[in-house]
Amino acid sequence: MTAKDTTQPTATYDSAFLKACRREPVPHTPVWFMRQAGRSLPEYRKVREGIPMLESCMRPELVTEITLQPVRRHDVDAAIYFSDIVVPLKAIGVDLDIKPGVGPVVAEPVRTRADLARLRDLSPEDVSYVTEAIGLLTRELGATPLIGFAGAPFTLASYLVEGGPSRTYENAKAMMYGDPELWADLLDRLADITAAFLKVQIEAGASAVQLFDSWAGALAPADYRHSVMPASAKVFEAVAGYGVPRIHFGVGTGELLKLMGEAGADVVGVDWRVPLDEARRRVGPGKALQGNLDPTVLFTDKDTVETKAREVLDAAAGLEGHVFNLGHGVMPNTDPDALTRLVEYVHTATAR
Secondary structure: OOOOOOOOOHHHHOOHHHHHHOOOOOOOOOEOOOOOOOOOOHHHHHHHOOOOHHHHOOOHHHHHHHHHHHHHHHOOOOEEOOOOOOHHHHHOOOOEEEEOOOEEEEOOOOOOHHHHOOOOOOOHHHHHHHHHHHHHHHHHHOOOOEEEEEEOHHHHHHHHHHOOOOOOOHHHHHHHHHOHHHHHHHHHHHHHHHHHHHHHHHHHOOOEEEEEEOOHHHOOHHHHHHHOHHHHHHHHHHOHHHOOOEEEEEOOOHHHHHHHHHOOOOEEEOOOOOOHHHHHHHHOOOOEEEEEEOHHHHHOOHHHHHHHHHHHHHHHOOOOOEEEEEOOOOOOOOOHHHHHHHHHHHHHHOOO
């Protein structure tokens, strides 16, 4: 597939998930979960045993198995490609590792223009294992859409500048405020890398893509608009010609929802802090919404889960398009059966 060839396979094109993303009538509200393929599943822990995270992302057959596990178990309406947001950075030679219990750690943080020069362009050959894995997956998934994804420029920049996870983003924000030209160039470079990574996934067969701006909630709206939004918009524009739905998600981004929609997404992900009816008001018309059950609700009993899910569905009534999801990712200690029951409940409660 190329950007000039936007025809999608009929089997996935008519799926409930893609219909909802396109704001078309659906047979039921589609469901998938961020981090649905992961530590909450015993079968995932078994196949990942002894294999470092980044290495597991580079084994096509393992990626295929992990991506398929929640589809088999939960009957979700979409699969999401198993990977990590730092994979494209690793692929271009950034010295980083994902340390258990910590997260991505960068050996040499990006703090100067000389550091920026180390970030070269991403080519499809750098991530040939992604193309191979998606080819395997789309054959197995059939009518079930596959969602590709990438980290947004701001979130990637935060890891690169801080050298790892941060609660304050003091170094990243210091660059943003104190050296705005270097900051803009860094985000622009990351936008190109991210767009290239998404293009590889779409051209291999992904039916939709999601941009995770996990840490954007740390920003004031004015800073987001001026210093971050242009790079995210560049990513969305770069893949617009493929005709696949583009989803934008961040955590703690209630004050940014309108801007995140304006960046170019077709679907805006909403975390659990803002009810979907209020999110619709903030985002404005012309966008589908995704979300937004609090992940911790899944640690309660079945009746409570259904009651809280019903609240989400009621708040979504009248939306132009709604994809049911959690307001963030599945927590590692979540009972997988609770997720299976939640999918069944949403499907049954919204059957048309």
